[in-house]
Amino acid sequence: PRTDQKNTLARLLVAVLVGIIGIYIPGLLRLKMVLNAGWTKTISAGLLPFIVGDLIKGAIILAVAPRLRRIAARQLES
Numbered sequence: 001p002r003t004d005q006k007n008t009l010a011r012l013l014v015a016v017l018v019g020i021i022g023i024y025i026p027g028l029l030r031l032k033m034v035l036n037a038g039w040t041k042t043i044s045a046g047l048l049p050f051i052v053g054d055l056i057k058g059a060i061i062l063a064v065a066p067r068l069r070r071i072a073a074r075q076l077e078s
Helices: 003-035 040-046 048-076
Strands: none
Touching: 003 040, 003 048, 040 048
């Protein structure tokens, strides 16, 4: 990939990770309060069952987004 593509993918990767973290942190904090439990139980209940799927979705976004961007750019030009 070209340098600008690498930069775009790096920025997209950061955005995906920040988004995932941004969803999980408040969710885990709230779950900890609701369960009135320690971090081990909270992470076991609120993170571990879902993180693999969310990371897979993030990888799909990284794979699909550049192509969608090119398609959108072509549509906007016409």
